[in-house]
Amino acid sequence: MKSLLLIAGFLLMSSQVAAQHVKGKVYEEKGGFELKHLPMPGAYVRLLGSESITVTDAFGVFELDGVQMGDTIEASMVGYEPSGWVWEGRGFVELVLRPGVALEAAEVVAKQRSTSLSLMSPLNVQTLNRAELVKAACCNLSEAFETNASVDASFTDAITGTRQIKMLGLDGKYTQLMVDNMPGPRGLSVVQGLLLIPGDWVQSIAISKGAGTVSSGYESITGQINVALKNPTNADPFHANIYLNGAGRWEWNHVSTHQVSRRWRTALLSHALMNQRVNDRNGDGFLDTPLQRHVILRNEWKFTGDRGIRGEYALSGATTQLVSGQTTPFSEAPWNQLPTWMDQRTFSEGSWVATSLIDRLEATAKTGFVFPAAEWRSIGTQFSALRHASRHNMGGNAYDGVEQMFRANVLYAGRIGNSNHRFTTGGSWVFNSFDESAAWNDTASVSWNRVERVPGAYFEYTLNDEARWNVVAGVRYDRHNLFGGFFSPRFHARFSVSEHVSLKASAGRGMRVPNPLMEQLGPWASRRVWWTWDRESDARVPLQGLNIRPEVASNFGLNASARFKLNHRESSLSIDAYWTEFEERLVVDYDFATDAVLVYNLVGTSRSRTAQVEWDWSMHRRFDVRMAYRYVDAVTDRIQPEARRDPFVSKHRGFAQLSYGSRVRENGSQWRADATFQWIGTQRLPSTASNTEPFRRPDESPDFAQLNLQVSRDFSSRASWYVGVENLTNVRQDRPIIGAGGVADADFQRYFDASLVYGPIFGRMVYSGFRWKVS
């Protein structure tokens, strides 16, 4: 009886849900966060389990007959992930196709250049993708630019092994770093934040020279670098990497993604680093590479709604520990003694030891909405909150800093008339608090607290006149609670002379509030005490008297790019020139005395002029060549007029790279090899003439050349192994630490200085690693 009822019920239901006619639209998802959803013509739409199939029209619209409740409507297209929809009765269905995994057998792999420069974008943007990033088996972001000519990387000091970047002849702090279009390393993490972004997590890096856009803030002066991390939609289901180098450092990286539900995808990223080996190759009694431990984790969730709503929500945390200094105490496990060393305050207690701890927690949320009927119109919100705490003890110098930040940004994108005229407008609100205290050998101390609240608004207009012209013009106004209003106009234009030649120009103004104690890591590893300069009495006064003012600069640039055929093969040439002129700058002066570092506000001029030529040629089916030259002229007026040229900046730099890739076999196996040669010209070094021998160093560094080699073997598209040598010619800076190597205690106390670093310290280094993924 019961079963009869059930059957009757089924019959009743099935008659109710008779086959129906359904309309819908298929969209293509484009871009990173500022998602665009463009209608996709020509996509296949089918009803799973039936013969019914159709193709979308020019507007991405389709109609299907015979759809029943519970049927799955699937849209697909080569090169995109198929997207399904379980039909629950609505008359209009929207499906979104995301670029990515294609049908395995029908995969179309376009030959893509590993570094691409765009002839169409008005911004001078160079994009480094995975193929380029794996050329230098980079461990973190500060090491990812080794194969790039536009960005220089150098050590901050000879103790911590921290690398900082330079662009257009100026420190990385003048470049706005972003991670997934949200604020990246800045504030107190402006230098060390780069260590917290593992290279294997990075999907691509976009380097934009010149002013930049206004929508991400006022801080860009020399340019913007946006790091796109692997995310739930573009990463493989599982990817793992192990790395080991000749200095005893090993690393683990992993990225995995998981489809949680139809709308939610998640990604988990992990990184661990460990180095416990004591290296002292130059025999100066100091570690060449620090002992360190890092653990960094990230979890991201991505929401793809059916009605144009998209969201990305991420939580990341990092904790790092570093110990370095004189080798004598490291016979025992250093981590046991870390608490003692963290409280050590004077030189005389045995050895000179440096410790550094970072703890960081960060949460970001991005939500975007695209109007389904007008895909050119969208609203986005970005929220980020972070707490960054860092603590250092370098001999008797102690630093403790905590930064907290909250930022909200709302963007609205639309068009004026037709799609040739687009605009983005919005507002932001930033809360940023800094809590810093520092002490130098109990002789001087400083304690700074600052709370910033900055509301701002911006408008950016984009003209896209077919192929010939592109203009991006933006204005932004921010009201800083401590420093008043600030206006930042930015302008970019592209003009195509022909299909293969384009000219670009840019101009813009930017501002940043300096945090001198954390932006200069070098002086901490020295006997230098921080002072500021009093113009009235013409004498140095304790740092506490420093009146911090924002740094303001304007940047102007020109670029010409051409693509042409050389010996029937693709080649490109890019020439650019940039000028950065400071209105206000916090000058860091190592030249006044060898026992002091002076920071004071600029009086006079400070500017950097750079020129760069870069030539790429796909010389042969298997070989690519790249050559570049860049020139920098960076000068700043200091207290001593003869010390005008900026220190640690090489006027000339040459760069050459030869890449080989064997033919890719059916199973994806391939051999690859890269040789990168760099020549770095002489750099001015702060004067040490007032020291007695042997504590003097030349006022100019010698030029040097560096060669890196790497060979990679892809066993299949899933597993690859790489081995490489950094600094094959074994170039090392001569006696990088002043006062090292068994000198009298009094001399050490008086002359010790590990901040004058211009070149490599460790010398030749072999490394090897393995990557494995499931796709």
Add this chain to the structure above:
Amino acid sequence: MSYLSEMKYALVLFAVLAAQWANAQKESITFRVEGICGMCEDRIEGALDVPGVVVADWDRDSKMVSVVYRSKKITEQELHELIHSVGHDTSAGKATDEEYAGLHGCCKYREGASCPNEEKE
């Protein structure tokens, strides 16, 4: 020691090698190859990835392949045969049925298969 002078030598050497290479005996031809989509393009251009071929570029719209090759190392007939061997007909001959059978479903140009999803490129 100045690395600049060494770099100059390397540059000169490089330029000389490149010039010699560029001057080797080369011919360029264009002929029709049947095919449909990006996969076909990869297959056709992949077949011509052999010593002697400088550049091979197949255009999806015109179905024409343009090849620059060294006539001392490879003949025009050999170029056609290479393409036949991966299943594509050319203006100078046809692939065997066996070779053709190996093609992916959407590349079966003889049956008039089509990849509408790639039209926009």
